[in-house]
Amino acid sequence: MENNKHYIYILECKDGSYYTGYTNDIEKRLKKHEExxxxxxxxxxxxxxxxxxxxxxxxxxxxxxxxxxxKLSRAQKERLIKExxxxxxxxxxxx
Numbered sequence: 320m321e322n323n324k325h326y327i328y329i330l331e332c333k334d335g336s337y338y339t340g341y342t343n344d345i346e347k348r349l350k351k352h353e354e355x356x357x358x359x360x361x362x363x364x365x366x367x368x369x370x371x372x373x374x375x376x377x378x379x380x381x382x383x384x385x386x387x388x389x390k391l392s393r394a395q396k397e398r399l400i401k402e403x404x405x406x407x408x409x410x411x412x413x414x
Contacts, residue, residue: 325381327388329371329400332364337396341385345372371400 322343330338330352338361342348351357352367361367375381384405391399399405 323376325375325378327373327375327381327385327405328369329388329396330361331368331370332361333366334364336364337370337393338364338367339385339388339396341378341381343378371403373405 325341325343326345326348327339327341328345328348330340330349332338338358340348340358348357349367349369352361353365355362355365373381373384375384388396388399388405
């Protein structure tokens with residue numbers, strides 16, 4: 320069975336830094352991060368807090384948006400988190 324939901328997410332680490340990632344199973348991925356088995360960047364930076372997530376219908380859309388979010392400045396990521404929508408990032412990509 321293929322998963323038709325693809326997510327990007329932003330975690331806030333204990334040190335205040337942000338980690339952006341992609342998954343097709345958000346709960347499973349967050350658990351991996353919490354166990355220290357997720358991305359190398361998040362190991363030792365817990366506790367982690369999920370501050371943003373967005374769902375996409377295709378992996379390609381999600382990966383494209385993840386790449387765009389990773390290029391944002393911290394201030395831009397904070398705006399994205401506050402607004403709770405990827406429309407800001409999408410509009411920025413069109414410029």
